[in-house]
Amino acid sequence: MLIPHPLLGPRDSQEFTYLGDARLIDRPDGLAEGALDLFHDYLYLRDNPAGLHQELWFHEQGDRSWLVVTRDTRTHEIVGAELASDVARARGRSK
Amino acid sequence: MRYSGFKVLKEALTGHKGWRPAWRDPEPKAHYDIVIVGGGGHGLATAYYLAKVFSQSSVAVIEKGWIGGGNVGRNTTIIRSNYLLDGNEPFYEFSMKLWEGLEQDFNFNAMVSQRGVLNLSHTDSQRDAFRRRGNAMRLNGVDAELLDTEGVRRIAPFLNFDSARFPIKGGLLQPRGGTVRHDAVAWGYARGADSRGVDIIQNCEVTGFRIENGQCRGVETTRGFIGAGKVGVAVAGSSGQVMAKAGLRLPIESHVLQAFVSEGLKPLLPGVITYGAGHFYVSQSDKGGLVFGGDIDGYNSYAQRGNLPVVEDVCEGGMSLMPMIGRARLLRMWGGIMDMSMDGSPIIDHTDIGGLYFNGGWCYGGFKATPASGWCFAHLLATDRPHDTATAYRFDRFRKGLMIDEKGVGAQPNLH
Numbered sequence: 001m002l003i004p005h006p007l008l009g010p011r012d013s014q015e016f017t018y019l020g021d022a023r024l025i026d027r028p029d030g031l032a033e034g035a036l037d038l039f040h041d042y043l044y045l046r047d048n049p050a051g052l053h054q055e056l057w058f059h060e061q062g063d064r065s066w067l068v069v070t071r072d073t074r075t076h077e078i079v080g081a082e083l084a085s086d087v088a089r090a091r092g093r094s095k
Numbered sequence: 096m097r098y099s100g101f102k103v104l105k106e107a108l109t110g111h112k113g114w115r116p117a118w119r120d121p122e123p124k125a126h127y128d129i130v131i132v133g134g135g136g137h138g139l140a141t142a143y144y145l146a147k148v149f150s151q152s153s154v155a156v157i158e159k160g161w162i163g164g165g166n167v168g169r170n171t172t173i174i175r176s177n178y179l180l181d182g183n184e185p186f187y188e189f190s191m192k193l194w195e196g197l198e199q200d201f202n203f204n205a206m207v208s209q210r211g212v213l214n215l216s217h218t219d220s221q222r223d224a225f226r227r228r229g230n231a232m233r234l235n236g237v238d239a240e241l242l243d244t245e246g247v248r249r250i251a252p253f254l255n256f257d258s259a260r261f262p263i264k265g266g267l268l269q270p271r272g273g274t275v276r277h278d279a280v281a282w283g284y285a286r287g288a289d290s291r292g293v294d295i296i297q298n299c300e301v302t303g304f305r306i307e308n309g310q311c312r313g314v315e316t317t318r319g320f321i322g323a324g325k326v327g328v329a330v331a332g333s334s335g336q337v338m339a340k341a342g343l344r345l346p347i348e349s350h351v352l353q354a355f356v357s358e359g360l361k362p363l364l365p366g367v368i369t370y371g372a373g374h375f376y377v378s379q380s381d382k383g384g385l386v387f388g389g390d391i392d393g394y395n396s397y398a399q400r401g402n403l404p405v406v407e408d409v410c411e412g413g414m415s416l417m418p419m420i421g422r423a424r425l426l427r428m429w430g431g432i433m434d435m436s437m438d439g440s441p442i443i444d445h446t447d448i449g450g451l452y453f454n455g456g457w458c459y460g461g462f463k464a465t466p467a468s469g470w471c472f473a474h475l476l477a478t479d480r481p482h483d484t485a486t487a488y489r490f491d492r493f494r495k496g497l498m499i500d501e502k503g504v505g506a507q508p509n510l511h
Binding site: 001013014018019020021040041043044045046047048049050053055071073074075076 | 335336339344345346347348349393394395396397398402404437493494506507508509
């Protein structure tokens with residue numbers, strides 16, 4: 001699989017390590033009401049879709065950036081990749 | 096129709112005109128006491144033990160494709176019970192005992208072949224870990240032998256013992272481990288269940304669950320609604336997809352695992368051998384092909400095929416462990432979809448929806464568990480209580496911190 005790195009162009013997926021669903025960016029607030037349930041769901045439960053899946057890949061053998069890659073889990077086709085830091089900021093995270 | 100040597104002889108002399116289909120092809124009824132979703136090894140075993148052990152007379156198995164067409168026909172056929180943790184080991188040993196009596200039990204030749212499973216160690220610390228695991232196995236009444244280099248050499252003299260990087264220091268052997276003809280397991284259970292009155296309904300996909308006031312009343316299918324007192328889902332690989340139809344999210348990701356078969360060779364390997372320094376394990380089928388595989392590809396997938404980097408990794412492991420494998424030609428390779436759970440262990444439990452039960456999360460170890468999984472799921476469906484060997488396989492173990500994490504890598508499914 002080739003991952004279209006937004007800064008470096010197409011890179012072999014072998015340069016990356018895989019973490020999982022990009023919803024792991026949305027870490028719950030540990031002081032919120034019902035934080036225990038929120039963290040259980042955040043840490044252990046997954047949508048696991050058959051189809052387009054947004055997921056976190058780490059460019060370990062490259063520029064060490066985290067990417068959010070959109071990939072079809074039925075065909076392995078990669079339709080897009082963006083810097084995870086951009087995604088996180090767009091969702092209101094400070095970094 | 097019972098199979099026997101006499102029957103084979105009689106048919107041979109009469110032109111093989113007396114063989115009949117091994118199971119019926121019934122129309123679905125409007126209602127069953129228990130409906131099993133998924134006609135794989137685990138679903139069929141569940142139905143078989145429901146009818147045979149728990150005397151349930153109204154049971155149906157609903158299968159999207161055909162019997163034997165899923166993961167039960169795509170695995171590498173290994174059986175073993177060499178686990179460390181208390182939550183796992185009694186369950187897998189229960190399964191091993193059922194394997195040992197299976198063929199007589201369901202009157203079908205499943206070619207259960209206990210030729211031994213050998214895990215190799217390459218460092219002192221790995222040997223210590225094997226000693227610990229072997230002791231844990233023996234505390235649970237399971238056979239385990241710690242071998243030194245010479246002990247391994249006696250079993251498998253062809254291995255690469257003097258590799259500068261990964262010399263073989265010893266191994267942990269489970270002599271009762273081995274292989275089983277996987278298709279025959281599906282067929283044997285299907286035939287056994289069918290002859291006890293279970294309806295096996297193929298080419299019937301579940302499209303939804305009918306849930307009223309928190310109670311599951313049956314399943315919507317491509318062949319109409321089928322009512323059920325209880326519904327048991329055993330669709331590992333597709334668990335996330337099927338349970339999403341009931342509105343549930345699971346502690347499971349679907350991943351692809353690849354497997355390989357070489358051309359047929361003369362008898363070469365004594366049993367199953369696993370490499371302790373790379374992702375590679377190998378056995379030889381009765382037809383002569385070397386059956387081998389390695390690690391999962393490591394990313395979510397429903398594609399039933401993997402990518403070339405893992406092929407290269409597996410073949411490198413093979414060359415490193417037994418260089419002579421380089422002379423064999425690859426005949427086939429394929430991929431299967433695994434339920435990778437958050438701690439690497441399975442789930443056999445009821446859900447929060449009344450009358451809806453779940454069996455899944457088998458990671459890449461579901462085949463060896465088939466008989467015990469079926470028995471324990473049948474026990475849960477029939478009595479509403481977990482079987483003694485499966486009490487740890489609960490949904491709420493993640494919430495309560497009671498994970499069964501053999502590898503100790505945490506909630507990272509692609510590392511289990």
